Amino acid sequence: MLELRPNCEGCDKDLPPSSPEANICSFECTFCTACVETLLHNVCPNCGGGFSSRPIRPKNEHRPGVSLATRPASKERVNTQYTKSEIAEFVSKLEKISPENR
Numbered sequence: 001m002l003e004l005r006p007n008c009e010g011c012d013k014d015l016p017p018s019s020p021e022a023n024i025c026s027f028e029c030t031f032c033t034a035c036v037e038t039l040l041h042n043v044c045p046n047c048g049g050g051f052s053s054r055p056i057r058p059k060n061e062h063r064p065g066v067s068l069a070t071r072p073a074s075k076e077r078v079n080t081q082y083t084k085s086e087i088a089e090f091v092s093k094l095e096k097i098s099p100e101n102r
Protein backbone atom coordinates (compact mmCIF):
# COMPACT_ATOMS: atom_id res chain seq x y z
CA MET A 1 0.00 0.00 0.00
CA LEU A 2 1.29 3.47 -0.87
CA GLU A 3 2.29 5.75 1.99
CA LEU A 4 0.93 8.82 0.16
CA ARG A 5 3.73 11.11 1.38
CA PRO A 6 2.69 14.66 2.16
CA ASN A 7 5.23 16.73 0.23
CA CYS A 8 7.57 17.05 -2.73
CA GLU A 9 11.07 15.83 -1.85
CA GLY A 10 12.58 18.44 -4.14
CA CYS A 11 10.82 21.74 -3.34
CA ASP A 12 8.80 20.74 -0.25
CA LYS A 13 5.51 21.72 -1.86
CA ASP A 14 2.49 20.19 -0.12
CA LEU A 15 1.09 17.21 -2.03
CA PRO A 16 -2.09 16.13 -0.26
CA PRO A 17 -3.61 12.73 -1.17
CA SER A 18 -6.02 14.40 -3.60
CA SER A 19 -3.28 16.30 -5.47
CA PRO A 20 -3.06 15.56 -9.20
CA GLU A 21 0.49 16.99 -9.12
CA ALA A 22 2.09 14.13 -7.14
CA ASN A 23 4.44 11.77 -8.99
CA ILE A 24 6.10 8.66 -7.57
CA CYS A 25 8.89 6.28 -8.54
CA SER A 26 8.68 2.54 -7.84
CA PHE A 27 10.06 3.13 -4.32
CA GLU A 28 7.50 5.88 -3.76
CA CYS A 29 10.01 8.73 -3.86
CA THR A 30 7.54 11.59 -4.31
CA PHE A 31 7.98 14.77 -6.36
CA CYS A 32 5.69 17.45 -7.79
CA THR A 33 5.11 17.71 -11.52
CA ALA A 34 7.17 20.91 -11.82
CA CYS A 35 10.23 19.21 -10.25
CA VAL A 36 9.80 16.04 -12.36
CA GLU A 37 9.59 18.06 -15.59
CA THR A 38 12.08 20.88 -15.06
CA LEU A 39 14.62 19.56 -12.54
CA LEU A 40 14.52 15.76 -12.78
CA HIS A 41 13.52 15.10 -16.41
CA ASN A 42 11.82 11.89 -15.30
CA VAL A 43 14.88 10.61 -13.39
CA CYS A 44 14.38 9.86 -9.70
CA PRO A 45 17.46 11.30 -7.95
CA ASN A 46 17.36 8.58 -5.30
CA CYS A 47 17.11 5.45 -7.46
CA GLY A 48 17.42 6.49 -11.12
CA GLY A 49 13.98 5.16 -12.06
CA GLY A 50 11.19 7.00 -13.85
CA PHE A 51 7.99 8.49 -12.44
CA SER A 52 4.27 7.87 -12.78
CA SER A 53 1.38 9.98 -11.62
CA ARG A 54 0.39 8.98 -8.06
CA PRO A 55 -3.08 7.44 -7.91
CA ILE A 56 -5.66 9.24 -5.78
CA ARG A 57 -7.05 7.16 -2.92
CA PRO A 58 -10.82 7.49 -2.70
CA LYS A 59 -11.96 9.60 0.23
CA ASN A 60 -15.32 7.85 0.36
CA GLU A 61 -15.65 4.23 1.43
CA HIS A 62 -17.05 2.38 -1.60
CA ARG A 63 -15.79 -0.96 -0.25
CA PRO A 64 -15.35 -1.80 3.44
CA GLY A 65 -12.04 -0.62 4.91
CA VAL A 66 -10.53 0.87 1.79
CA SER A 67 -10.73 4.64 1.81
CA LEU A 68 -8.58 7.57 2.84
CA ALA A 69 -10.38 7.66 6.19
CA THR A 70 -9.58 4.04 7.05
CA ARG A 71 -6.11 4.00 5.40
CA PRO A 72 -4.84 7.55 6.01
CA ALA A 73 -1.95 9.22 4.20
CA SER A 74 1.53 9.53 5.78
CA LYS A 75 2.26 12.75 7.68
CA GLU A 76 6.04 12.22 7.60
CA ARG A 77 7.67 14.79 5.34
CA VAL A 78 10.65 13.58 3.29
CA ASN A 79 13.24 15.90 1.74
CA THR A 80 16.03 14.94 -0.62
CA GLN A 81 19.49 14.48 0.83
CA TYR A 82 21.16 15.63 -2.42
CA THR A 83 22.15 19.13 -3.47
CA LYS A 84 20.80 20.74 -6.65
CA SER A 85 24.17 20.25 -8.39
CA GLU A 86 24.42 16.59 -7.31
CA ILE A 87 20.92 16.02 -8.71
CA ALA A 88 21.74 17.81 -11.98
CA GLU A 89 24.85 15.69 -12.49
CA PHE A 90 22.98 12.46 -11.75
CA VAL A 91 20.07 13.41 -14.01
CA SER A 92 22.34 14.39 -16.91
CA LYS A 93 23.80 10.87 -16.96
CA LEU A 94 20.43 9.11 -17.08
CA GLU A 95 17.87 11.37 -18.74
CA LYS A 96 18.67 10.24 -22.29
CA ILE A 97 18.08 6.58 -21.40
CA SER A 98 14.42 5.59 -21.23
CA PRO A 99 13.26 4.18 -17.84
CA GLU A 100 12.73 0.74 -19.43
CA ASN A 101 16.45 0.60 -20.23
CA ARG A 102 17.90 2.03 -17.05
Ligand SMILES: [Zn+2]
Nearest residue numbers: 008011032035
Ligand atom coordinates in the same frame (compact mmCIF):
# COMPACT_ATOMS: atom_id res chain seq x y z
ZN1 LIG B 1 8.67 19.94 -6.24
Ligand SMILES: [Zn+2]
Nearest residue numbers: 025029044047
Ligand atom coordinates in the same frame (compact mmCIF):
# COMPACT_ATOMS: atom_id res chain seq x y z
ZN1 LIG C 1 13.21 6.57 -6.56
